[in-house]
Amino acid sequence: MTREYPGVRILPSGAIAYTIREPDHAGIVRHRTITRDQVTGEPFRTPAAAHRARLRHQARIAAGQRPRSRETTGSYARAWLKTRRDLKPASLRVYRYAVEQVVAGLGEIPVADLRPSDVRRFLDALIQRGLAPRSICLIHAVLKMLLDAAVTDELIARNPAQRVHRPGVTKHEVVVWQPDEIRKFLAVADAHPYAALWRLAIETGMRIGELRGLSWRDIDVAAGQLTVRRTATVDDRGRPILGDSPKSPAGRRTLPLSPRVVALLAARRANATSTLVFPGRSGGLLRRDTLGRWFRALVAEAGIRPIRLHDLRHTAATLLLLQGVPAHVVAAVLGHSNPSVTLGVYAHLIPGSTRDALDLLTRYLDAM
Secondary structure, eight states, X not given: OOSSSTTEEEOTTSOEEEEEEEEOTTSOEEEEEEOBOTTTOOBBSSHHHHHHHHHHHHHHHHTTOOOOOOOBHHHHHHHXXXXXXXXXXXXXXXXXXXXXXXXXXXXXXXXXXXXHHXXXXXXXHHHHTTOXXXXXXXXXXXXXXXXXXXXXXXXXXXXTTTTSOOOOOOOOOOOOOOHHHHHHHHHHHTTSTTHHHHHHHHHHOOOHHHHHTOBGGGEETTTTEXXXXXXXXXXTTSOEEEOSSXXXXXXXXXXXXXXXXXXXXXXXXXXXXXXXXXXXXXXXXXXXHHHHHHHHHHHHHHTOOOOOTTHHHHHHHHHHHHTTOOHHHHHHHHTOSOHHHHHHHHGGGSTTHHHHHHHHHHHHHHTO
């Protein structure tokens, strides 16, 4: 230790250093030996320079500032993911994919050193790799969440991902069938072994996962109704499983059934060998890709416009709104948490709705 500068010494290697007692991130006071200026990162050239840096360091400790963490973004991201015990298996699989991308692209950079420019370059690299905009937006969203946690943990003062705009996503155009197309489809689908499933999809707008997860205890044939309690999903490895509950409280709902569907379900119940209403070949969950293959074959046989399997739900919702069913009732049927979600998705599909509304207002004002 030099006489002129207490706490400063020359190491056996010849490097000039200062020692200091400082609480770590857990609050434990430890002795630290510092050989570089913490602002510039340069080694100390003179004992006086090390002394001045030590005084600045002591001032930061007195002000309650903690040392900059050197934990890497990759290490922190993996640790953060392990704390997300609230995620369902399907969501965990998505988050794990996003974290893997973050680790690959930003993993070696210390969290404390991460800058908006790093995030911008990372997202641009994902675009150059050809990832879909929706996937990039998902990765960006997960990155923002884990860096928000880093702010909470006081590893960083600001979230660098918050100031980087995500790439735009082109929304899939919602396509629905017209009444004559629905009639043609059902004429073919009614002869299919899973005729009740196709009827339920169009008459109730149930999600495909809800239909696949439907069990016989959810069906009350005598009362002519069913209760949506669970949905089929996938685990963190992509394997089909039966989820615990719908994605939101509004998803758990009781729906009335038409006499045609009740008759079809009663016929299935008489020959059922599985607890599931619509099981796969082995009695377990019916695979979504199998259902999609059947659907495309039925559409081709009916000779109508191809739509996505999920568009059956959109078709049901649009028909209800066209029949004048109030938006809050349609939201309850679909399991939406808020009618604004329903109107946001389907309002533009109702022809003349704006004109009809303005005509009603005009007639009312003219009559005053």
